[in-house]
Amino acid sequence: MTNFLEPPRLRVGEDIEEERRTTWLELFYDLVFVVAVSQLAHNLKEDISLSGLFGFVVLFIPIWWSWIGTTLYANRFDSDDVVHRLLIGLQMLTAAAMAINIHHGLAESSAGFALSYALGRAVLVIEYIRAGIHIPSARLLTTQYATGFAIAAFFWLISAAVPIPWRFGFWTLGIIIDFVTPLIGSKFQIGLLPHASHLPERFGLFTLIVLGEAIIAVVNGMSQQKWDVLTVIAAVFGLLIAFSWWWVYFDNLGGTPIEMARTHGRISVVNLWLYTHLPLVIGIAAAGVSVEQILLSKPTIALPDSQRWLICGSVALCSLSVSILHRYGVLRYCKIRSQYRLVSAGVLLAIAIFGQGLLPVAIISLVALVSAAQVVQDLYQSRPTTRLVDPEI
Structure with missing residues (x-):
């Protein structure tokens, strides 16, 4: 704190290129x-x-x-x-x-x-x-x-x-x-325009807040449940879902929207970045709730419809949101990644529709595998040989 009554100062504009961290x-x-x-x-x-x-x-x-x-x-x-x-x-x-x-x-x-x-x-x-x-x-x-x-x-x-x-x-x-x-x-x-290094970090921190609900969900679910093999496996898959979407989001995060707005005058990209984060964080938070409910459910009885739709629908919402962010260059611009996220959203909805009668561990494992597949695809696509073939990746 440099001054008792220091007036507000403009933190963007001439100093936009300066690195700025969260206070x-x-x-x-x-x-x-x-x-x-x-x-x-x-x-x-x-x-x-x-x-x-x-x-x-x-x-x-x-x-x-x-x-x-x-x-x-x-x-x-x-x-x-x-x-x-x-x-x-x-x-x-x-x-x-x-x-x-x-x-x-x-x-x-x-x-x-x-x-x-x-x-x-x-x-x-x-x-x-x-x-x-x-x-x-x-x-x-x-x-x-x-x-x-x-x-x-x-x-x-x-x-x-x-x-x-x-x-x-x-x-x-x-x-x-x-x-x-x-x-x-x-x-x-x-x-x-917003600061190109500060705002992505702030958005990332709120994303971490909602991702934290998934971790809390696993801890709460396991602490209130008698441990058995199926419950432990479900807990591992619950963590895998959170870890996968952390990877997908933060590996593609950056200040690209602000840079595009500054160089091309495309302020709409910044607004798209802002408002698309709403369904993304809603989906992540709801997914955390669904993981806890799955861990608290009877492991040998089919998962209720409401819980199946909640976990599949919430993660599908995350996938669709990230797909939009990829498609318009808000996250790392890549049509292929956008298509993969869109396909994964469709697969998750198919699991919700046709997964009636499946055990809780089966549903959460399928959702976790679809989520982890996004990470595998990103890693495969990020190989040096791939980047030389397609500069948009």
Whole structure:
């Protein structure tokens, strides 16, 4: 901390090529979202049905968007002064309040959840106004963001006073405005693109948070179950699923979207990178829940339909998301890898459709093998001889 009241400074633009790492404050901030994701997973464990999955997604979106809002602001304007630290502290409090209200977030705690989210967005609006005051070159962008996020926060705020189910209509309006605001402000982003080394690292860290749920799932499942050969094998395959998608994601991660936007003016690629991460992290988090449920199920009885669809559908969603990221050069640009991810999503859905009657260990082993096949394909494709043949790989 260099100055007691150091004003926000532009962290992108002229210094875009400088290497920049995640700060200790950002890592500390992430801890609240570890808890929030865990609470979301707990909700889904209690109700693995279409309605339970819908509720999981509805509550996941504002949690993820809260993290995204603070992350994108810090990427452009972070300054380690006292005011910024205090504002981040307030955002941590609002995120913690959201986590507390998640358990009954679509019922009696929904008003508390809405108020917590609205207050968190209000703090973000204050940060953007502060940045606009001190950085004239960014004022068009900060004004656009502050206005859009303030309107969205207003809808969330008044929703707390509206009875269910109308309350959720205001949530929908608020989240739509939240999501559309960066898209409307795209023309102001060209000269203020995110930092090419910092943002991929931040996205990677949130991906690790949700991947951690898969590890927790294996530990919880094994600690509550009497060990036998089938359960141990299922646990190993559960870890293999998490390890495979960690490999696939982080081996292809980079700042390519930001570089493309800077050199070709393709800001749409950055937005695609941002929004496609939502189904990806939802899929990973749901996959962790499904692994735990499989480990807790009767190993000699066919896996229930809801659990089979959850693990196959969630991992298929991950595969489809990564396929899109490959296809448009958001992750490493490669048509072949994109096609393999798409095929794997289809195979996983086929397992869900035709796997009725299979034991839990059979389902999780098939999903793990499909996931591991993506790693094997990447390794095969990365051979020096292959790279000489096809420069797009």
